[in-house]
Amino acid sequence: MAVTIRMIAEKAGVSRGTVDRALNNRPGVNAEVAAHVRRIAKELNYEPNAVAKALAISKRKLRIDILLNSGQNPFFEKIRIGIQRGMAEIRSYGITVETFELTGFSVEEQLHKIDELMKEPPNALVITPINDPRVIAKLNQIAQQDLAVVTLNMDVTGLSKLCFIGCNYIRSGQTAAEILGQITAGEISVGILTGSASILGHQQRVDGFSGVCAQDYPRIHVKAVAETEDDNEIGYRVTKEMLCTYQLDALYFCAGGIDGGIRAVKECGLEKKIKIITVDDTDNIKEYIQSGIVNATICQQPIKQGHDAVTITTDWLLHGKRPARKHLYTQNEIKTRYNLD
Amino acid sequence: MAVTIRMIAEKAGVSRGTVDRALNNRPGVNAEVAAHVRRIAKELNYEPNAVAKALAISKRKLRIDILLNSGQNPFFEKIRIGIQRGMAEIRSYGITVETFELTGFSVEEQLHKIDELMKEPPNALVITPINDPRVIAKLNQIAQQDLAVVTLNMDVTGLSKLCFIGCNYIRSGQTAAEILGQITAGEISVGILTGSASILGHQQRVDGFSGVCAQDYPRIHVKAVAETEDDNEIGYRVTKEMLCTYQLDALYFCAGGIDGGIRAVKECGLEKKIKIITVDDTDNIKEYIQSGIVNATICQQPIKQGHDAVTITTDWLLHGKRPARKHLYTQNEIKTRYNLD
DNA sequence: CTGAAAGCGCTTACAG
DNA sequence: CTGAAAGCGCTTACAG
Numbered sequence: 285m286a287v288t289i290r291m292i293a294e295k296a297g298v299s300r301g302t303v304d305r306a307l308n309n310r311p312g313v314n315a316e317v318a319a320h321v322r323r324i325a326k327e328l329n330y331e332p333n334a335v336a337k338a339l340a341i342s343k344r345k346l347r348i349d350i351l352l353n354s355g356q357n358p359f360f361e362k363i364r365i366g367i368q369r370g371m372a373e374i375r376s377y378g379i380t381v382e383t384f385e386l387t388g389f390s391v392e393e394q395l396h397k398i399d400e401l402m403k404e405p406p407n408a409l410v411i412t413p414i415n416d417p418r419v420i421a422k423l424n425q426i427a428q429q430d431l432a433v434v435t436l437n438m439d440v441t442g443l444s445k446l447c448f449i450g451c452n453y454i455r456s457g458q459t460a461a462e463i464l465g466q467i468t469a470g471e472i473s474v475g476i477l478t479g480s481a482s483i484l485g486h487q488q489r490v491d492g493f494s495g496v497c498a499q500d501y502p503r504i505h506v507k508a509v510a511e512t513e514d515d516n517e518i519g520y521r522v523t524k525e526m527l528c529t530y531q532l533d534a535l536y537f538c539a540g541g542i543d544g545g546i547r548a549v550k551e552c553g554l555e556k557k558i559k560i561i562t563v564d565d566t567d568n569i570k571e572y573i574q575s576g577i578v579n580a581t582i583c584q585q586p587i588k589q590g591h592d593a594v595t596i597t598t599d600w601l602l603h604g605k606r607p608a609r610k611h612l613y614t615q616n617e618i619k620t621r622y623n624l625d
Numbered sequence: 626m627a628v629t630i631r632m633i634a635e636k637a638g639v640s641r642g643t644v645d646r647a648l649n650n651r652p653g654v655n656a657e658v659a660a661h662v663r664r665i666a667k668e669l670n671y672e673p674n675a676v677a678k679a680l681a682i683s684k685r686k687l688r689i690d691i692l693l694n695s696g697q698n699p700f701f702e703k704i705r706i707g708i709q710r711g712m713a714e715i716r717s718y719g720i721t722v723e724t725f726e727l728t729g730f731s732v733e734e735q736l737h738k739i740d741e742l743m744k745e746p747p748n749a750l751v752i753t754p755i756n757d758p759r760v761i762a763k764l765n766q767i768a769q770q771d772l773a774v775v776t777l778n779m780d781v782t783g784l785s786k787l788c789f790i791g792c793n794y795i796r797s798g799q800t801a802a803e804i805l806g807q808i809t810a811g812e813i814s815v816g817i818l819t820g821s822a823s824i825l826g827h828q829q830r831v832d833g834f835s836g837v838c839a840q841d842y843p844r845i846h847v848k849a850v851a852e853t854e855d856d857n858e859i860g861y862r863v864t865k866e867m868l869c870t871y872q873l874d875a876l877y878f879c880a881g882g883i884d885g886g887i888r889a890v891k892e893c894g895l896e897k898k899i900k901i902i903t904v905d906d907t908d909n910i911k912e913y914i915q916s917g918i919v920n921a922t923i924c925q926q927p928i929k930q931g932h933d934a935v936t937i938t939t940d941w942l943l944h945g946k947r948p949a950r951k952h953l954y955t956q957n958e959i960k961t962r963y964n965l966d
Numbered sequence: 967c968t969g970a971a972a973g974c975g976c977t978t979a980c981a982g
Numbered sequence: 983c984t985g986a987a988a989g990c991g992c993t994t995a996c997a998g
Contacts, residue, residue: 286719288975299985304977314983335683335717336975338676339990343977376676378627378990458963466920466961467807496963579807582964616964620807622799622837623923623957629991640969645993653967677991680974684993719974 287330295328296321307332338602342378346601349406350593351397352436353414355387357514357540358566359586363437366590373591374598381594382406389483391416398422408432408446408597415440415484432600436593437586438485439611446600449592451584452613453485457492459616460536460561460582465501467559467579472533475526476509477519479539489538489563507532512541519544527552534559543568546577570624585614628671636669637662648673679943683719687942689935690747692738693777694755696728698855698881699907700927704778707931714932715939722935723747730824732757739763749773749787749938756781756825773941777934778927779826780952787941790933792925793954794826798833800957801877801902801923806842808900808920813874816867817850818860820880830879830904848873853882860885868893875900884909887918911965926955 289307293300298317305313306321307330350367354360364383371381384401386393394414399422401409409426413419413435420443427433427444435443437450464474476493479486490509497504507530512519519541526532527548535558537545542562549555555577562569562581572578592612599605630648634641639658646654647662648671691708695701705724712722725742727734735755740763742750750767754760754776761784768774768785776784778791805815817834820827831850838845848871853860860882867873868889876899878886883903890896896918903910903922913919933953940946 286975289977290975300976301978301986302984305984308977310977312983317983331716333680333717333975335676335679336990337977339674339680339974339992340976340978342676342990375672376674376991455963459961462961462963469810492963500962615958617956618959618961618964620800620803620959621841622796622803622833623959627991630993631991641992642970642994643968646968649993651993655967658967674991677974678993680976680990681992681994683974717975 286333287325287328288333289330292321292325292328292330296324332603334603338377341602342376345378345380346408347380347382347406348408348410348594348597348601349401350381350383350410350436351394351401351412352383352385353387353389353394353412353438354385358568359540359564360385361566362586363590366587366592367594368590369587370591370594370598373595377598377602379598379601389414389480391419394419395422398426402426405429405431407601408434410434410436410593410597412436412438413440413443414438415482432597434593434597437589438483440484445610447596447607447610447612449589449596449612450614451485451589452611452616453488454492455613456563456582456584456616457489457494457538458496459492459618460489460538460563461493461496461501461504463580463582463618464534464536464559464561465496465504468504468534471503471505473505473507473530474534474536475507475523475530475532477512477523477526477535477537477539477541477545478509479514479541480511483539486539493536493538504534512539512545514540516541516544516547520548523548524551527554532558534561536560537562539563546572549577565619565624573619573621573624580618580620583617583619585617588614627674628666628669629674630671633662633666633669633671637665673944675944679718682943683717686719686721687749688721688723688747689749689751689938689942690742691722691724691751691777691934692735692742692753693724693726694728694730694735694753694779695726699909700881700905701726702907703927704931707928707933708935709931710928711932711935711939714936718939718943720939720942730755730821732760735760736763739767743767746770746772748942749775751775751777751934751938753777753779754781754784755779756823773938775934775938778930779824781825786951788937788948788951788953790930790937790953791955792826792930793952793957794829795833796954797904797923797925797957798830798835798879799837800833800959801830801879801904802834802837802842802845804921804923804959805875805877805900805902806837806845809845809875812844812846814846814848814871815875815877816848816864816871816873818853818864818867818876818878818880818882818886819850820855820882821852824880827880834877834879845875853880853886855881857882857885857888861889864889865892868895873899875902877901878903880904887913890918906960906965914960914962914965921959921961924958924960926958929955 306318432446435448439448510522523545647659773787776789780789851863864886901919
């Protein structure tokens with residue numbers, strides 16, 4: 285039989301209201317009474333009933349805003365699906381979830397949108413933050429105001445947040461290098477196609493990849509690194525240029541613009557001749573894997589990311605429950621032909 | 626503003642009790658009244674509030690029994706962790722979860738334990754069923770009695786169940802073959818160490834693996850298949866015998882007894898000389914990967930399996946919600962050195 | 967067959 | 983600072 289607030293009230297000789305105030309550190313309780321109540325709760329091993337709490341709190345009308353720099357990026361479709369699932373799961377909690385999407389990585393635009401949202405501030409903000417001092421400063425200022433900030437998929441340092449939910453990018457790059465190491469032999473040359481050196485996660489993948497090559501597979505030589513700006517046209521151009529300049533045995537695509545890059549590979553007649561490792565598993569990448577053009581892709585559980593962003597934020601708002609760790613990394617999943625779905 | 630039972634009652638001109646009875650198909654409602662209520666609920670797009678429902682139902686004292694053939698198998702430790710997490714998540718629902726564990730795969734023992742549990746029948750039974758006609762018959766008989774049966778980690782055919790939660794074993798075997806194909810070149814010989822031909826999942830892994838070798842990698846020749854009975858001593862013996870009999874370039878361990886098998890590999894001085902693919906990521910296997918003895922291991926999200934077994938069964942008991950599919954397959958995760966955790 | 971009322975375990979204006 | 987009471991949205995004996 286679970287312990288309830290009523291039992292504590294009886295044992296402490298106070299009303300249930302007072303127990304509630306004491307246990308939730310609400311103001312206006314005599315300090316001694318509060319201590320007494322808390323001691324009894326501890327003695328009885330009291331665990332609040334989350335369901336009852338949620339039902340009672342549903343009157344509060346809490347709101348979560350989600351701000352994504354998702355643009356045209358097909359990868360974000362899965363994050364959206366995860367968010368939808370999370371929303372379905374918390375439907376009965378009376379929490380409103382609103383999603384806003386920006387295209388590109390303009391600092392100005394993100395700052396402006398944040399300001400706009402803050403005109404009627406939500407209770408929590410989930411965001412894919414751009415790694416810029418002004419953004420960080422603004423978010424820190426917001427985080428002061430009794431408003432939880434959660435970073436999703438992209439992280440920044442120096443931000444006082446509830447948590448980050450997303451990929452361990454260093455590990456992602458390391459895993460890509462390990463796979464490339466295992467599927468090759470002898471001295472080989474590899475080129476890296478990243479998105480932008482100014483995006484933390486992209487750079488971490490490059491670093492992780494290069495690090496493992498240097499340390500575990502010195503026979504793998506990173507000959508070139510180019511930026512696609514997450515764009516297929518640019519991806520096409522820089523990949524083509526790279527393939528024309530160097531004699532490469534492998535490519536590592538660690539950001540967007542992959543479709544453009546693959547087009548370049550095909551034009552050079554190199555498909556299935558060079559090894560290719562990518563990230564994520566959008567529909568196009570699945571096809572490249574099925575047709576043997578891409579050897580493996582390192583995925584990051586985007587659905588889980590979207591889902592957890594909603595449920596973990598909800599747990600904080602409803603129960604004041606902090607996530608187990610500050611950085612909630614999703615699994616880096618290596619996918620090949622038969623474990624794609 | 627979400628639609629509530631009260632609004633429906635007002636609009637239909639009946640009491641909330643009657644609405645509840647009508648919407649939940651409880652007996653003792655005039656058919657016409659019920660139809661009327663249901664039509665209004667549909668019009669208003671009514672979605673029951675799961676939290677309120679859970680709180681009200683917590684009086685019912687539901688029980689879930691979990692029967693595992695986990696024995697000494699270290700793999701099941703993670704399933705247990707998942708079950709614990711699921712239990713923590715549903716703590717407030719007033720549902721009792723009791724776990725029972727058997728060692729080995731004795732049909733008699735499993736039948737006997739089921740009978741014992743049925744003396745005081747739970748509302749749902751989660752089980753790792755042995756693939757035997759008598760077990761299936763008994764479970765089917767139970768499933769008649771308004772009691773949900775969920776198969777966990779092991780599945781059987783011809784059973785009327787709520788769902789199966791676990792690995793897609795065919796895909797697991799296929800994935801192992803694909804990886805082996807990618808990390809090797811030229812004609813190679815491989816030996817398979819399975820658990821038991823009579824355990825469906827083990828056989829499916831062997832079939833999936835052999836199928837991909839035959840179809841996609843005809844240069845990979847499966848020279849031998851031996852059974853470890855999930856036992857390290859037997860695993861050691863049959864692996865040693867296999868290595869002495871054939872000149873092998875690779876081994877695929879697709880069930881228990883791996884530690885014994887690896888011991889044999891070491892004794893033959895073949896570690897790091899032959900490629901090795903395993904399943905799951907118990908602590909020992911993690912070490913083999915770190916030290917480069919095992920190239921990759923195909924995992925099956927055991928924590929998720931345990932967790933989902935609890936939460937999905939709960940969703941059924943509380944809300945009558947059926948899982949999206951009859952077979953809820955977890956992801957086959959390829960793990961190597963840098964994506965182990 | 968139907969309704970009024972109590973209850974699930976919390977939270978929170980309101981009165982004192 | 984504290985308590986009594988109403989409320990969150992369902993479910994369910996009980997009376998009729």
